[in-house]
Amino acid sequence: MLVCYACSSPKTEVKSPDGHIKMSFTLDENGTPFYNVSVGDSLLIENSAMGFTEGNGVALGEGFQIKSTTFDHKIGRAHV
Numbered sequence: 001m002l003v004c005y006a007c008s009s010p011k012t013e014v015k016s017p018d019g020h021i022k023m024s025f026t027l028d029e030n031g032t033p034f035y036n037v038s039v040g041d042s043l044l045i046e047n048s049a050m051g052f053t054e055g056n057g058v059a060l061g062e063g064f065q066i067k068s069t070t071f072d073h074k075i076g077r078a079h080v
Contacts, residue, residue: 032051
């Protein structure tokens with residue numbers, strides 16, 4: 001089965017200073033966040049879902065939206 005998680009939202013990608021390590025972040029059609037990590041040409045983590053359950057049992061794993069993405073190149077951090 002082939003699934004395209006990156007099709008439903010823009011993909012955000014950050015790289016290590018030398019470009020050797022890359023992490024990309026996207027949302028599927030339900031707003032579930034996923035990430036990929038690659039080192040060099042090797043995909044280390046593929047389409048790993050992100051989410052958590054709050055202390056009182058509220059599941060926070062879908063319904064997210066990416067409103068905007070900005071980068072601060074001076075300190076090398078991405079703000080999503």
